[in-house]
Amino acid sequence: MKEELLHHIWQFKKFNTQNLYTIEGNKVEIIDVGSYNTNAGPDFIFARIKIDNIECNGNVEIHVKSSDWSKHNLDNNYSNLILHVVYEVDDNNNKILNSYFPILELKSYISNEIRNNYNLLGNSTFQFIPCENLINNSLFSNIFSVSENLYLDKLENKCVHIYDILKRKKNDWEATLTTVLAHTLGLKINADAFEHLFLSLDYRIIRKISKSQFQMESLLFGITHDLKNKRDSYPQDLYKEFKFIQTKFNIPNKFIDVKYFRLRPLNFPSIRLSQLANIISKYQNLFSYIIGIKSVNQYYRLLDDVKSSDYWTDHYVFDKKTVRGNEKKLSKSQKDLIILNAFLPIKFAYSKNIGKPLEEEIFEILYEIRSENNSIIQKYNNLGVKFNSALDSQAYLYLYKNKCLKKQCLSCVIGYKILK
DSSP states (O other): OOHHHHHHHHHTTOSOOTTEEOTTSOEEEEEEOOEEOOSSSOSEEEEEEEETTEEEEEEEEEEEEGGGGGGTTTOGGGTTEEEEEEEEOOOOOHHHHTSSSOEEEOGGGSOHHHHHHHHHHHHOOOSSOTTTTTOOHHHHHTTGGGHHHHHHHHHHHHHHHHHHHHHHTTTOHHHHHHHHHHHHHTHHHHHHHHHHHHHSSOHHHHHHHTTOHHHHHHHHHHHHSOOTTOOSHHHHHHHHHHHHHHHHTTOOOOOOOOOOTTOOGGGOHHHHHHHHHHHHHHOTTHHHHHHHOOSHHHHHHHHHTOBOOGGGGGEEETTEEOSSOOOOBOOHHHHHHHIIIIIHHHHHHHHHHTTOOOHHHHHHHHHTSOOOOSHHHHHHHHTTOOOOSHHHHHHHHHHIIIIITTTOGGGSHHHHHHTO
């Protein structure tokens, strides 16, 4: 038995709450288990417990063994304790058994099924997720209703980062959106570099040159690529323009390294930066567009014409022409990526910021987007889970990353169902 499981059992009353008695024979009735305390002090605070029909209000401390109390018996944080909950009493010391607070031993009130399932979750070897040998189709089908809550948790977490960017951009939502969009287009390999690029730039400069895709490219490529010694006329022109912009706006010398390794050519930072420059030059008020949009098709239409500049039609890198040329436009999956990871989080963060949450509108857009199809989703599919839309796939990708990989089964909606 582990203490974290005892916390879970107490918090959700996953034990027989009838005919509870302290080790001294006093009847216990739980009115309120209290609030789980993640700070210093007792495990649960503001609990309400009746002991022999006398209501007590205070804190509850939980241990696997009663002897563990010795860790706290001199700590003033535990002075308002009304109940000491233990899995088992292992110490007959009268100072513990006759202490000023009662002791409730849970060992005989907890089912073997909970103990066994927890042991299987915590100790079994698994290929994908800890509960893969314990789940079934009905378990998953019964919890699809929580996809919205899981996705809201994801958005709340994203808001922390978005508000940090907003603060650094002095409450400029347009600059914040562009920074989040850059992070999204950078994918995993270049996300941080792309974000740092826009965090390091005064957005007033971007506003002044944003109508020209060429000037935007010269700024972005001038900071991320060594243009000085390129052979083609286009990068040479970019370099000249960058030096002009740098001098005009007093931009300090800086270089932000971007990676090409382990990327498919269409995802090269050269293509992504050019497409980003195109979006900025095409929509100087992109933030207003995305806040006002109410359907996924409107988002698609907004992104349909986004493409890299003509030079990249037959190039993926500078000075190396490809045999077959084609326009570098955004694919359907790339548009979905931008909508899911930039537009909707910004929409949510802004609506929350002004006190007019748009959860239902965001959910309706998510229902219109097809579920992603990556290796994680395929593994869920192999377990019998079927995703109806991007809402479901986004929710469970978030669950996998934040719960399954960390083996936080006790705070996971699936783990909660298994340990019922």
